[in-house]
Amino acid sequence: MNQSNSVALNDSSDMRYQARRGEIETYFDRTAVDAWARLTSTAPVGRVRATVRAGRDTMRATLLSWLPEDLSGLRVLDAGCGTGALAVEAARRGAHVVAIDLSPTLVNLAAERMPEDLKGRVDWHSGDMLDVKLGEFDHVVCMDSVIHYQTADAVKALATLAERTSRSIAFTIAPGNVALNAMLKIGQLFPRGDRSPSIVPTSPVELGRKLMACESFSGWNVERSQRVSSGFYKSHALELVAP
DSSP states (O other): OEEOOOOOOSSTTHHHHHHHHHHHHHIIIIISHHHHHHHTSSSOOOHHHHHHHHHHHHHHHHHHHTSOSOOTTOEEEEETOTTSHHHHHHHHTTOEEEEEESOHHHHHHHHHHSOGGGTTSEEEEESOTTOGGGOOEEEEEESSSSTTSOHHHHHHHHHHHHTTEEEEEEEEEEEOOHHHHHHHHHHTTSOGGGOOSOOOEEOHHHHHHHHHTSGGGTTOEEEEEEEEEETTEEEEEEEEEOO
């Protein structure tokens, strides 16, 4: 496994982004790593986690359906790869996958779970998904990896990725509405192992408008949009396509 260095956002949001990144790393690498490893396996889980597992499975399938069936010769970045399920499926389609996550423990688990016949098709990294050393990509997928950041920071992160992406970026956000906001507050009452760092709800329309206003996304279009709702898992996917 390679270790990746962090990259700065080069503006006033850098310190906020770095601080938030540290909180997320602590959660997924220490506080809830065992719970997360179980959630992403086939082991039995409780009712709350079962709804999250089902929602994540549906969202992952949605994002994969937006990628070409044949990815031979293409580079795909799985930004926030967790235990590697999406990276493995992209590799099965022939992609060379760069998979990165803030949690070294989860990345090590992903590498251990890698099917023998696909070894060598995925480069596993722990570190910052914005690291320029990761190179350039045809497609980028950010599943539930920008949902913990303030909207301005998420926009900046996605714009940074766009500068090194030639075809598409697919990502998820937490869709802001009254019901989700109430659910997030309720979720904070669950044991720590059952909850993630606070999620920042945002409007898909508002976020899309802000992204299209970025110079990095000049000529890009919001191609597809899909919401997934499964119990305590509420997520909205957007696909941005390069000109």
